[in-house]
Amino acid sequence: MNRVQQERWPIGVFASIDAGLGVHLDVVQDLKIPTIQLHAPHAGSRTAERARSFVAELSRLGIRLTAVVGGFEGESYADIPTVERTVGLVPAATRAERLAEMKEISDFTRLLDCPVVALHLGFVPHDRRSPDYQAVVNVTRELCDHAANNGQNLHLETGQETAEALVAFMDDVARANLFVNFDPANMILYGTGEPISALRQLGARVQSVHCKDGLWARNPGDEWGQEVPLGQGNVGMERYLRSLKEIGYFGPLTIEREIPQERDRQKQEIAGAVQLLTDLRKKLLN
Numbered sequence: 001m002n003r004v005q006q007e008r009w010p011i012g013v014f015a016s017i018d019a020g021l022g023v024h025l026d027v028v029q030d031l032k033i034p035t036i037q038l039h040a041p042h043a044g045s046r047t048a049e050r051a052r053s054f055v056a057e058l059s060r061l062g063i064r065l066t067a068v069v070g071g072f073e074g075e076s077y078a079d080i081p082t083v084e085r086t087v088g089l090v091p092a093a094t095r096a097e098r099l100a101e102m103k104e105i106s107d108f109t110r111l112l113d114c115p116v117v118a119l120h121l122g123f124v125p126h127d128r129r130s131p132d133y134q135a136v137v138n139v140t141r142e143l144c145d146h147a148a149n150n151g152q153n154l155h156l157e158t159g160q161e162t163a164e165a166l167v168a169f170m171d172d173v174a175r176a177n178l179f180v181n182f183d184p185a186n187m188i189l190y191g192t193g194e195p196i197s198a199l200r201q202l203g204a205r206v207q208s209v210h211c212k213d214g215l216w217a218r219n220p221g222d223e224w225g226q227e228v229p230l231g232q233g234n235v236g237m238e239r240y241l242r243s244l245k246e247i248g249y250f251g252p253l254t255i256e257r258e259i260p261q262e263r264d265r266q267k268q269e270i271a272g273a274v275q276l277l278t279d280l281r282k283k284l285l286n
């Protein structure tokens with residue numbers, strides 16, 4: 001389908017095949033959600049044959065895949081220091097193997113005919129002159145270049161950095177296919193900044209978004225905030241969508257509800273989120 005003809009703000013949901021936090025395709029189908037971001041399946045499932053059958057299934061169900069999100073063995077979101085130690089391409093001990101795996105995920109994404117790969121990079125070191133910071137810049141450049149060869153953009157998910165730090169980092173990486181997957185709840189959960197002002201600062205760099213909600217922690221940045229159903233947290237969904245409109249973002253609104261241990265509740269709350277976003281969309285786009 002031609003991009004111009006695609007509807008504005010199509011609803012989406014974060015989905016999984018065999019791994020991760022997302023909903024399964026039966027839920028996507030039941031709730032009649034037209035787009036998904038996919039949590040990258042396990043290495044064993046990233047074969048050409050699986051790609052072909054998945055593409056055929058999406059086509060049969062009329063679902064458009066908008067991004068493939070990488071994740072790694074050994075990552076833990078237990079608390080903020082654990083994220084710092086375990087998540088993304090930042091931890092030095094696993095950096096090389098994870099870079100290789102992300103490249104392989106990018107190759108698999110190409111088989112799915114999807115133009116975007118995304119990930120949580122991890123906590124980027126703050127000292128821009130440190131060798132460790134430069135190493136993270138280099139690894140991100142290498143991944144961007146690999147994705148570019150596959151005709152893809154790379155989206156960094158927000159959360160671990162303030163908007164200022166993320167902009168500075170992206171400027172240092174200096175790659176034309178590097179963009180942001182904006183998650184407003186993560187800004188609250190990690191305590192890295194008020195989401196709406198962060199969104200405005202990131203502006204046109206934002207090329208995909210999550211619709212997720214959260215409550216501020218008592219001591220933001222030291223302890224986790226709490227993820228809650230969409231519309232019940234501190235993001236302010238109407239303000240969020242109005243701000244997306246202001247920055248000219250009309251791509252998918254991808255709902256994320258990270259309670260895979262409670263599948264029934266997850267489905268019910270995603271259905272509520274679909275309703276909320278559908279109503280707001282009607283109100284704001286007309």
Ligand code: MG
Nearest residue numbers: 157183210256
């Ligand atoms: Mg997210």
